[in-house]
Structure formats: structure tokens, C-alpha cells
Amino acid sequence: MDTALETTALPAFPADLATEVRPVAQALPPASLHPAGTFNVWVQGEHLTIPYRLYNPEPADDVISRLSPTQAKILHCLYTRHHDGHVRQLHLNQIIDATDPWIIPFVVQIIGEYVLEIVITIKRALTDVHQPGTAHHQAYGRFAAENPDFLLLTSQRVASYWDCYYRNRFPHRQYPGRILLDSLKGASQVS
Structure with a gap:
């Protein structure tokens, strides 16, 4: 048993x-x-309190197959914090459509990270986050409204990574992370 991971994982999810x-x-x-x-x-x-980076190797497929659906989502959330971007994206793809409130911070955190391909994956999956009445709009809007400081920090990271790596590729308002954050802010105002 990895007690360091258990000590880290428990505060990353609701007590229940x-x-x-x-x-x-x-x-x-x-x-x-x-x-x-x-x-x-x-x-x-x-x-x-969610870990920023984890260094655990991925579990074998048979380990994942023995988990309950909720446990599998928890595992995928944790591996969105993996140090390898390919691993983060693989596990993000397993939870991106979910609207469980405790999954959302794992997705939003990635919007403020530097791997453009992952940010684009999120933008493609959350196409309805700006549309009132949709499940994504309601879930992400509630999270954004409850976490204005986290959203501001994520916005600053998006601007920084855009400026450092992507300013020659996208105007700032067309950068996928910026579009997502604008949608989250809009959703937070009506949720």
C-alpha cells in the first residue's frame, strides 16, 4: 500500500x-x-486539496477492471495529475464528459497547463459549457462561481503559457484555454 498516496488522495475528494x-x-x-x-x-x-503531480506508474488493466465505476473515476482523476502529459490525456479522456462536481477541478486545472493538445481535447469535449441549461454549463458554472480565486490563477497561467509558447500561433482571444475560461466565467454568472 502506498500510504503517501492515500494521505494525498483522501483530501483530494469529498469526505463522503x-x-x-x-x-x-x-x-x-x-x-x-x-x-x-x-x-x-x-x-x-x-x-x-488536490496533488499537482503524481509519479505512480499506471496500474495494470486488470487492476482497473476490478474497480467500481466510482473508483475508476477516482483513479482517472488522480492520473490527470501524472507527470507524463500522455498519461494525463489518456485518463482525462475517461472523465471529460462527467459532471460529478468532484471531477471538475481535475479538468479545470489542466486548462491552465502548457500542453496545448490536452487543452484542445477539453475544448472539444466541453462545447456546451457556455450554453445555459446543459449539464456541463450547470456543473462547471457552479464550480467556477465557488472558486473565483482558482479561476483567476488558472486564467493567469493560461495567459502566461499563451504568451510564452503560443502567441505566434493564436491571437489571445482565440487561444483554446482563453475560450474555455471565458465560457467558465460566463457559466458562473448564471449558475
């Missing part, structure tokens, strides 16, 4: 999911390094 989080943390291969950094968000009034 603890019985689902523990078996996931215990089933994962041990990491070569301890989790690095954290970020804090609010989900339905509960403070969560």
Missing part, C-alpha cells in the same frame, strides 16, 4: 467518497517520488 478513495490508493503501484505540490478548491462547500 473516502471509502471509494482508499481502495484506489491502495491498488496503485508505488511511486518513485512523493507527490509534488497541491492546489486547493471548493466543491459544494467542501475544501479539497
Whole structure:
């Protein structure tokens, strides 16, 4: 059992999911390094502390197949924090359509990261986040309204990565991360 991961994973999810989080943390291969950094968000009034980077190897397919649907989502959320961008994207693809409130911070965090292909994946999946009445609009709008400081920090990161890596490829308002953040801000004002 990777007790460092269990200690890191439990505060990353709502307390009522603890019985689902523990078996996931215990089933994962041990990491070569301890989790690095954290970020804090609010989900339905509960403070969560999510790891910024994890270094656990991916579990074998048979380990994942033994997990309940909720446990599988927890695993995929955790691996969106993996140090390898390919692993992050693979696991993001498994949860991107979900609207469980506790999944949303794992997706929003990635919008403020530097891997353009992953940001584009999110933009393609969340095409209706700006449309009132849709499940994504409601779920992401609630999260954005509850986390204005996190949204501001994510916005600053988006601007910084755009300026550093993508300014010659996109006007700022057409950068996928900027479009997503504008949609989240709009959704937060009516949710």
C-alpha cells in the first residue's frame, strides 16, 4: 500500500467518497517520488486539496477492471495529475464528459497547463459549457462561481503559457484555454 498516496488522495475528494478513495490508493503501484505540490478548491462547500503531480506508474488493466465505476473515476482523476502529459490525456479522456462536481477541478486545472493538445481535447469535449441549461454549463458554472480565486490563477497561467509558447500561433482571444475560461466565467454568472 502506498500510504503517501492515500494521505494525498483522501483530501483530494469529498469526505463522503473516502471509502471509494482508499481502495484506489491502495491498488496503485508505488511511486518513485512523493507527490509534488497541491492546489486547493471548493466543491459544494467542501475544501479539497488536490496533488499537482503524481509519479505512480499506471496500474495494470486488470487492476482497473476490478474497480467500481466510482473508483475508476477516482483513479482517472488522480492520473490527470501524472507527470507524463500522455498519461494525463489518456485518463482525462475517461472523465471529460462527467459532471460529478468532484471531477471538475481535475479538468479545470489542466486548462491552465502548457500542453496545448490536452487543452484542445477539453475544448472539444466541453462545447456546451457556455450554453445555459446543459449539464456541463450547470456543473462547471457552479464550480467556477465557488472558486473565483482558482479561476483567476488558472486564467493567469493560461495567459502566461499563451504568451510564452503560443502567441505566434493564436491571437489571445482565440487561444483554446482563453475560450474555455471565458465560457467558465460566463457559466458562473448564471449558475
